[in-house]
Amino acid sequence: MLPGTRTEVLSSMVNGDTRHRIIWNKVWSAPQEQTFHQFLDALVGQTLGHDSFENQKSLAREEQNAIVRWRSALVSLLDRPTDTSDGGRIRTGPVEAYLSLGYDLFWLQLVYRLPDRLVQRLINFEEFQGARYEILIAAVFARAGFEIDWLDDVIIAGKRCEFVAVHKRTRTRVSVEAKSHRRGGALHQPGTVEAKTHLKGDIFGLYEKALLQGPTDGTPFLIFIDANVPASFPANALGYSSIPVDTFPWMTEIRDGLVKKWNTLGGSTVETGVFITNFAFYYGNDRDASPIGMCGYFPSPRPIVAFTDSGTIEDLSYCLRFYAQIPRQF
Numbered sequence: 001m002l003p004g005t006r007t008e009v010l011s012s013m014v015n016g017d018t019r020h021r022i023i024w025n026k027v028w029s030a031p032q033e034q035t036f037h038q039f040l041d042a043l044v045g046q047t048l049g050h051d052s053f054e055n056q057k058s059l060a061r062e063e064q065n066a067i068v069r070w071r072s073a074l075v076s077l078l079d080r081p082t083d084t085s086d087g088g089r090i091r092t093g094p095v096e097a098y099l100s101l102g103y104d105l106f107w108l109q110l111v112y113r114l115p116d117r118l119v120q121r122l123i124n125f126e127e128f129q130g131a132r133y134e135i136l137i138a139a140v141f142a143r144a145g146f147e148i149d150w151l152d153d154v155i156i157a158g159k160r161c162e163f164v165a166v167h168k169r170t171r172t173r174v175s176v177e178a179k180s181h182r183r184g185g186a187l188h189q190p191g192t193v194e195a196k197t198h199l200k201g202d203i204f205g206l207y208e209k210a211l212l213q214g215p216t217d218g219t220p221f222l223i224f225i226d227a228n229v230p231a232s233f234p235a236n237a238l239g240y241s242s243i244p245v246d247t248f249p250w251m252t253e254i255r256d257g258l259v260k261k262w263n264t265l266g267g268s269t270v271e272t273g274v275f276i277t278n279f280a281f282y283y284g285n286d287r288d289a290s291p292i293g294m295c296g297y298f299p300s301p302r303p304i305v306a307f308t309d310s311g312t313i314e315d316l317s318y319c320l321r322f323y324a325q326i327p328r329q330f
Contacts, residue, residue: 002325002327002330003322003325003327004143004318004319004322004323004325005143005144005319006143006144006145006315006318006319007142007143007144007145007168009107009110010022010110011330012036012330014032016032017031017032018030018031018032019031019032019033019034021039023043023106023109023110024109024110024111024112024113025113028042028043030042035328035329036326036327036328036329036330037099037102037326037328040099040102040103040105040106040326041071041074041098041102043102043105043106043109044067044071044098044101044102044105047105047109047114047119048067048119048122048123049123052065052068052123053068053071056068065123065125065128065188066097066128066187066188066282067098067101067122067128069094070094070095070097070098070101070282071098073092073094073095073098073286074094074095074098074099076286077089077091077092077095077286088328090288090289091289091290092284092285092286092287092288092289092290093281093282093283093284093285093286093288093290093291094281094282094284094286095290096281096284096290096324097281097282097290099326100136100279100281100323100324100326101132101135103139103326104135104136104138104139105135105139107139107142107143108135108138108139108142108148110142112148115150118131118134118135118150122135125188126188128187128188129180129182129187129188129189130179130180132180132187133178133179133180133224133226134162134163134178136178136226136279136323137162137176137178137224138162138163138165138176140316140319140320140323141163141165141174141176141316143319144167144315144316144318144319145167145168145169145315146165146166146167146168146174147165147166147168148163148164148165149163149164149165149166150163151163151164160213161175161176161177161213161214161215161221162176162177162178162213163176164176164219167311167312167315169311170309170311170312172220172307172308172309172311172312173219173220174219174220174221174222174312175214175215175217175219175220175221175222176221176222176224177210177213177214177221177222177223177224178223178224178225178226179203179206179207179209179210179223179224179225179226180206180225180226180228181202181203181206181225181226181227181228182228183197183198183228183229184197184198186198186228186230186280186282186283187228187282193230193283198228198229198230199229199230199231199249199250200229200250200253201227201249201250201251201252201253201254201257202253203225203227203254203276204257204261206225207223207225207258207274210223210225210271211223211270211271214270214271218305219305220272220303220305220306220307220312221270221271221272221303221305222271222272222273222274222275222316223271223273223274223275224274224275224277225274225275225276225277226276226277226278226279226280227250227251227254227276227277227278227280228278228280229250229278229280230280230283230291231248231250231278231280231291231294245296251276251294251296254276254296254298255296255298258274258298262300262301262302267302268302268303268304269300269301269302269303269304270303270304271300271303272299272300272303272305272306272307273297273298273299273300273303273313274297274298274300275295275296275297275298275316275320276295276296276297276298277293277294277295277320278293278294278295279293279294279323279324280293281293281324290324292324293323293324295317295320295321295323297313297316297317299313
């Protein structure tokens with residue numbers, strides 16, 4: 001069981017000078033000294049297709065897929081001298097974004113084949129942001145000990161959420177909807193990053209759209225919304241779990257807005273709860289350590305369907321809190 005997760009995973013196996021890893025129906029073999037980070041780099045290329053990277057190298061930087069730019073940051077980092085006494089390097093924002101994508105793809109492909117539509121959306125310039133966030137949330141569920149059912153791979157009449165997840169330990173079934181806020185100057189969006197437009201809790205348009213995807217089969221419904229904010233943190237912060245919501249006006253705005261909506265509604269809510277996340281590592285530069293990720297959970301006071309166990313939210317919150325933990329080897 002790796003740090004930051006709540007389920008066991010098969011480690012690599014070393015035979016002589018070769019390291020083997022099993023991902024879905026394929027055995028990956030590489031030199032024994034290959035690090036896990038190097039493996040993740042290879043996994044991203046294999047999943048998305050190496051041609052996708054090669055074809056974009058000739059494009060102007062602003063026309064390249066964000067994944068290609070993040071990988072270029074990793075290559076540049078490896079070309080520089082080490083930053084720590086043990087030979088390690090400080091992971092910058094773009095590098096953190098790239099390795100996190102690789103780690104998410106790893107978790108989602110351990111026992112499943114990643115749906116083709118998700119791969120194509122990652123490559124698509126316009127659809128990338130939504131696909132990236134859907135993969136992020138699904139990978140968190142996988143690390144928390146859930147099995148993923150990709151609803152888009154089967155024919156379903158009417159509305160549908162992103163996926164349904166079943167907790168392997170409690171057998172709790174959860175319907176999940178994930179939305180990511182688009183802001184200028186980030187993740188393929190035109191414009192510039194400015195405090196007056198970016199440091200805001202203006203996620204309620206996405207929240208209303210997410211409500212329309214609520215299930216009718218009696219399962220708990222969780223909404224995940226990424227605020228996509230270039231947030232700054234206290235210099236001594238260990239992680240969002242140790243920082244009160246009131247520290248960030250935009251997060252307070254979201255909390256107060258949800259409470260107001262729930263109080264105004266009067267009756268029961270479609271959603272069981274709302275997770276607000278902000279894993280905006282890509283706002284970081286190519287020199288300094290990556291920004292810290294953050295998350296907050298706001299349970300509905302009167303959901304139509306409530307959780308009957310405490311383990312579901314506890315496991316998800318734990319894996320979100322330690323989302324950026326990626327082992328160097330295992």
